[in-house]
Amino acid sequence: MINKHRHHSFLAAAIAAAMLVPTGVHAEEVYPGYGYGPTQGDHIGGKEYSPFLNRGYPQRVLWGDTHLHTSYSTDAGMIGNTLGPDWAYRFARGEEVLSAAGMRTRLIRPLDFLVVSDHAENFGLAPMIAESNSELLASEWGRMVHDMVKAGDRRGAFQQWLADAVTVGTDPIDNPRMSRTVWDRSLAFAEEYNEPGRFTTLIGFEWTSIAEIETPGNLHRVVIFKDGADKAGQVLPFSAFDSIDPEDLWAYMRSYEETTGGTALAIAHNGNVSNGQMFPITRLNGEPIDAEYAATRMRYEPLYEVTQMKGDGETHPFISPDDEFADYGTWDKGDIAGLKPKEDWMIEYEYARSAFGVGMQLEESLGTNPYKFGMIGSTDAHTSLATTREENTWSKTPTMEPSEDRWEHVVIASVGGDESLTTYSYETLASGLAAVWARENTREALFEAMRKKETYATTGTRITVRFFGGWEYGPDDVFRPDAVSIGYDHGVPMGGDLPARPSGVDAPVFMVGAAKDPWGANLDRLQVIKVWVDADGDRQERIYDVAVADGREIGSDGRAREAVGNTVDVDDASFLNNIGDAELRAVWTDPDFDPDLRASYYARVLEIPTPTWQAYDKKFFNINNMPVDVPMEHQERAYTSPIWYTPGS
Numbered sequence: 001m002i003n004k005h006r007h008h009s010f011l012a013a014a015i016a017a018a019m020l021v022p023t024g025v026h027a028e029e030v031y032p033g034y035g036y037g038p039t040q041g042d043h044i045g046g047k048e049y050s051p052f053l054n055r056g057y058p059q060r061v062l063w064g065d066t067h068l069h070t071s072y073s074t075d076a077g078m079i080g081n082t083l084g085p086d087w088a089y090r091f092a093r094g095e096e097v098l099s100a101a102g103m104r105t106r107l108i109r110p111l112d113f114l115v116v117s118d119h120a121e122n123f124g125l126a127p128m129i130a131e132s133n134s135e136l137l138a139s140e141w142g143r144m145v146h147d148m149v150k151a152g153d154r155r156g157a158f159q160q161w162l163a164d165a166v167t168v169g170t171d172p173i174d175n176p177r178m179s180r181t182v183w184d185r186s187l188a189f190a191e192e193y194n195e196p197g198r199f200t201t202l203i204g205f206e207w208t209s210i211a212e213i214e215t216p217g218n219l220h221r222v223v224i225f226k227d228g229a230d231k232a233g234q235v236l237p238f239s240a241f242d243s244i245d246p247e248d249l250w251a252y253m254r255s256y257e258e259t260t261g262g263t264a265l266a267i268a269h270n271g272n273v274s275n276g277q278m279f280p281i282t283r284l285n286g287e288p289i290d291a292e293y294a295a296t297r298m299r300y301e302p303l304y305e306v307t308q309m310k311g312d313g314e315t316h317p318f319i320s321p322d323d324e325f326a327d328y329g330t331w332d333k334g335d336i337a338g339l340k341p342k343e344d345w346m347i348e349y350e351y352a353r354s355a356f357g358v359g360m361q362l363e364e365s366l367g368t369n370p371y372k373f374g375m376i377g378s379t380d381a382h383t384s385l386a387t388t389r390e391e392n393t394w395s396k397t398p399t400m401e402p403s404e405d406r407w408e409h410v411v412i413a414s415v416g417g418d419e420s421l422t423t424y425s426y427e428t429l430a431s432g433l434a435a436v437w438a439r440e441n442t443r444e445a446l447f448e449a450m451r452k453k454e455t456y457a458t459t460g461t462r463i464t465v466r467f468f469g470g471w472e473y474g475p476d477d478v479f480r481p482d483a484v485s486i487g488y489d490h491g492v493p494m495g496g497d498l499p500a501r502p503s504g505v506d507a508p509v510f511m512v513g514a515a516k517d518p519w520g521a522n523l524d525r526l527q528v529i530k531v532w533v534d535a536d537g538d539r540q541e542r543i544y545d546v547a548v549a550d551g552r553e554i555g556s557d558g559r560a561r562e563a564v565g566n567t568v569d570v571d572d573a574s575f576l577n578n579i580g581d582a583e584l585r586a587v588w589t590d591p592d593f594d595p596d597l598r599a600s601y602y603a604r605v606l607e608i609p610t611p612t613w614q615a616y617d618k619k620f621f622n623i624n625n626m627p628v629d630v631p632m633e634h635q636e637r638a639y640t641s642p643i644w645y646t647p648g649s
């Protein structure tokens with residue numbers, strides 16, 4: 001194993017090494033010729049002097065949010081969000097916006113792309129009430145909630161919707177004309193704000209299934225169309241009123257593709273409140289998962305939302321007891337309705353790391369892995385504001401926008417008086433972001449990169465990460481100026497499958513490199529996390545530290561046990577970048593490789609400790625009564641999509 005890295009530097013924006021895209025370049029700077037043609041080495045017309053002519057791989061990472069709600073979502077608009085999709089796009093592009101509470105806000109840097117993913121269930125109910133829409137008033141139930149809101153009982157109207165629609169799974173309005181009106185408006189905004197090369201609007205919606213099991217299981221998916229309004233407008237969003245079974249959602253997507261010639265994918269919601277249903281071994285109808293299920297799921301769900309405001313979904317201490325970084329943003333009290341506590345058996349079917357192992361176990365018998373997904377992060381904000389920085393978070397709902405008491409607001413209220421099942425605002429994260437290695441900032445390029453799984457997740461910071469796997473990388477390749485070309489020419493990027501093992505090669509080799517967010521914290525360490533199924537068919541995992549900051553040592557067990565240190569001043573909500581490194585790189589060979597066993601590998605990058613949004617609120621609002629269990633510091637992180645090894649492939 002090679003463990004080389006540069007010392008920390010406050011000039012993170014000056015990191016312009018070949019392994020990492022120049023962090024100061026914004027996606028709107030489009031370079032002629034980039035992203036077209038074959039990969040380097042497949043030259044057209046013979047040998048070329050310029051090495052930059054025929055690079056077909058992605059040159060930069062694009063940042064976005066694939067899970068944002070506006071006033072068109074009933075659980076946002078009915079509780080105070082007045083900002084429609086137009087304001088969401090304007091904010092994501094970097095404009096100053098007034099929040100629903102009337103506060104000025106702006107991103108430190110614009111996003112490159114955005115998916116407005118409003119809930120399909122009674123899509124646009126709040127704006128229809130606001131304008132006294134005739135289609136809404138034609139419904140007896142619609143007129144009732146309209147009149148409640150107009151009389152000032154907004155909260156009561158929302159509770160009525162929960163009781164008459166969500167709880168029973170029935171559309172109380174059932175008027176496609178109203179759905180068509182709102183969907184067309186949403187599509188028009190997406191077309192208006194889409195600027196290829198500068199800012200991309202991907203058209204989408206959220207399917208909001210709550211599985212019918214003993215306690216409610218959150219099986220939500222965000223559906224994203226590759227296409228524009230000309231094709232996406234030929235259908236209406238598929239809602240949980242149509243079906244709560246993901247197999248029916250996939251059938252809807254297949255029908256869309258066959259009917260329109262378009263393409264769609266779905267991103268599974270973080271699974272920590274799914275009650276063991278996000279990565280199951282049986283179908284929702286109780287039948288065993290079969291090869292068709294596995295293949296269809298991977299056809300339509302290539303990505304998983306591993307981190308967002310409602311907790312982090314990489315792993316859990318129950319799954320990974322030897323991982324000192326596992327207990328991050330953990331939501332494990334109970335179900336999403338606050339009815340019953342979490343049971344241990346559920347946890348292994350809710351988190352990404354265990355799902356990789358479950359998928360490989362199923363592949364042994366089915367021949368297809370249903371959980372061979374890539375990873376992204378997103379917000380799930382219901383404020384129309386895609387904020388992820390700790391000092392600039394507008395949180396999950398309009399009721400949780402910045403205030404001196406938002407930390408104690410209830411997110412999930414227990415039912416039946418068991419206070420241990422109540423979840424509070426201070427337990428939410430300011431997460432997360434979707435990072436996509438795409439050849440250009442367009443719908444087509446972003447969608448294809450997502451389908452290829454050349455993506456990674458962060459908890460809100462903009463760490464730049466490259467991760468390659470192959471069989472023939474040299475110990476210094478990661479430090480060469482053409483490291484990225486080497487990565488693609490001699491292996492596969494994150495999201496890929498290792499090629500067949502060459503004769504005489506003992507183990508796969510991985511190149512990983514990361515650079516700090518130039519407006520954020522230095523890096524603590526790079527890790528490769530291996531998940532595999534052993535000869536007895538049991539799931540196994542192991543963490544390897546492959547590069548660590550500040551000259552710390554990695555022991556013979558592959559771990560650096562010395563912590564990076566901590567410069568956080570909680571009272572001042574500040575930290576210093578005088579520990580950690582601005583950049584880390586490594587070439588690493590799996591020392592425990594068995595060619596007969598399936599395995600997956602992904603990289604995790606950890607920042608040095610920094611203050612949380614709760615610490616910033618404590619300082620800004622001079623709060624003195626926060627409980628001791630409110631987190632004041634944390635280590636933000638990135639998770640790459642895995643690289644898989646299959647025996648005999």
